[in-house]
Amino acid sequence: MHKVVDLELGVDILAANKRIAEENARLLDKNGIRSFDFVGSIGSGKTLIIEAIIEELKKRPKGGPKVACIAGDVAGDDDYRRFKKHKVIAENLNTDKECHLDAHLVSHALEHLELKKIDVLFIENVGNLVCPTDFPLGVNKRVLVISVTEGDDMVRKHPVIFRLSDIIVINKVDLAKIMEVDPKGLMRDAKKVRPDAEIFLTDARHGKGIKDLMKAMGL
Amino acid sequence: MHKVVDLELGVDILAANKRIAEENARLLDKNGIRSFDFVGSIGSGKTLIIEAIIEELKKRPKGGPKVACIAGDVAGDDDYRRFKKHKVIAENLNTDKECHLDAHLVSHALEHLELKKIDVLFIENVGNLVCPTDFPLGVNKRVLVISVTEGDDMVRKHPVIFRLSDIIVINKVDLAKIMEVDPKGLMRDAKKVRPDAEIFLTDARHGKGIKDLMKAMGL
Numbered sequence: 418m419h420k421v422v423d424l425e426l427g428v429d430i431l432a433a434n435k436r437i438a439e440e441n442a443r444l445l446d447k448n449g450i451r452s453f454d455f456v457g458s459i460g461s462g463k464t465l466i467i468e469a470i471i472e473e474l475k476k477r478p479k480g481g482p483k484v485a486c487i488a489g490d491v492a493g494d495d496d497y498r499r500f501k502k503h504k505v506i507a508e509n510l511n512t513d514k515e516c517h518l519d520a521h522l523v524s525h526a527l528e529h530l531e532l533k534k535i536d537v538l539f540i541e542n543v544g545n546l547v548c549p550t551d552f553p554l555g556v557n558k559r560v561l562v563i564s565v566t567e568g569d570d571m572v573r574k575h576p577v578i579f580r581l582s583d584i585i586v587i588n589k590v591d592l593a594k595i596m597e598v599d600p601k602g603l604m605r606d607a608k609k610v611r612p613d614a615e616i617f618l619t620d621a622r623h624g625k626g627i628k629d630l631m632k633a634m635g636l
Numbered sequence: 637m638h639k640v641v642d643l644e645l646g647v648d649i650l651a652a653n654k655r656i657a658e659e660n661a662r663l664l665d666k667n668g669i670r671s672f673d674f675v676g677s678i679g680s681g682k683t684l685i686i687e688a689i690i691e692e693l694k695k696r697p698k699g700g701p702k703v704a705c706i707a708g709d710v711a712g713d714d715d716y717r718r719f720k721k722h723k724v725i726a727e728n729l730n731t732d733k734e735c736h737l738d739a740h741l742v743s744h745a746l747e748h749l750e751l752k753k754i755d756v757l758f759i760e761n762v763g764n765l766v767c768p769t770d771f772p773l774g775v776n777k778r779v780l781v782i783s784v785t786e787g788d789d790m791v792r793k794h795p796v797i798f799r800l801s802d803i804i805v806i807n808k809v810d811l812a813k814i815m816e817v818d819p820k821g822l823m824r825d826a827k828k829v830r831p832d833a834e835i836f837l838t839d840a841r842h843g844k845g846i847k848d849l850m851k852a853m854g855l
Contacts, residue, residue, distance in 0.1 A: 458677050459790055460786030460787045490793050492796075493792040493793050516767050543766070546678060548764075548766070574714065575711070
């Protein structure tokens with residue numbers, strides 16, 4: 418019963434989400450904001466990668482482009498507080514029991530932001546490899562962050578999110594040896610399900626691979 | 637809209653799940669099977685911990701209790717094949733787009749198993765910290781496995797699954813130093829949200845902490 422009801426309902430929810438996502442996209446575009454949806458498991462390194470990008474952007478002339486971050490989590494404000502430390506505009510979005518952000522939640526967060534003052538928007542989705550896949554938020558690019566600590570079988574277990582992401586980041590490559598996981602194997606698996614994605618190996622803790630990733634993001 | 641529809645529907649789904657979970661529990665009980673639902677993120681070490689327990693049980697007189705495993709994943713059969721290598725009974729459950737197992741899916745898996753021959757059942761849930769919380773499967777105990785690689789803020793981000801688990805395992809403690817995460821901090825956070833849970837520190841790759849965990853599981 419669960420399955421049937423879910424499917425019937427799903428069509429309406431997904432259509433509503435898509436419509437709101439298109440509105441978000443128009444709004445962001447109108448204000449000249451480049452926007453990114455960071456997805457990936459808890460602990461994959463989404464926050465740290467965004468932080469590293471923020472710091473790189475700050476080195477640019479006149480402090481670089483103006484950055485805003487939306488921190489999405491089931492509970493708590495740990496990531497929000499991390500973003501605030503970098504002196505960027507930040508919003509905290511708690512989903513309570515929902516396992517993903519949706520376009521509607523994001524549209525409310527956008528209402529709280531002074532969009533005219535923002536050049537780049539990073540949205541950090543809830544740490545989850547399944548649920549965000551069906552809910553586009555209306556951003557320019559979705560960036561999937563995985564970590565070698567998640568095991569060598571993780572592309573095979575979650576092919577859909579790889580298929581629906583524009584940029585794939587394999588993080589914590591410094592731990593590859595100790596974890597006995599080959600990042601190139603993950604890369605090969607990822608290319609199989611998403612042949613045209615740009616894939617990057619990073620070690621965000623030590624700032625490695627961030628500049629190449631930024632180029633792919635047009636930053 | 638999404639939220640409202642979800643909530644109204646949720647009541648029916650959760651009630652139906654609970655009813656089927658109770659049926660599963662009766663069936664397992666009737667057949668004298670001790671059963672466990674392993675939840676936790678991808679890469680937290682659920683499979684490896686179950687494998688370590690299986691090998692410990694095999695050392696018992698007459699090969700120990702008869703074990704069966706149900707491997708739950710969105711896609712693929714990586715974990716199923718790992719269980720089969722240990723010569724235990726195993727079933728693979730692919731959820732396709734669902735982010736969790738539910739009692740109904742498990743009831744079908746139970747139909748495929750010769751329950752009279754089984755003493756211990758390990759169910760490995762989909763790697764996800766949000767969605768399995770609301771769906772009890774009808775087992776004796778839920779075991780939550782987290783890893784220090786998931787960051788020092790993960791209890792604060794996902795309090796509900798801690799609250800709804802009977803045993804909490806903090807795995808990969810051998811990586812605590814290199815990850816700069818204090819397992820005792822995670823332990824303290826976990827005790828705050830679930831004061832009566834039994835909490836264990838393990839390093840499943842090197843077999844550490846497994847025997848203590850087994851005691852708490854009554855194995």
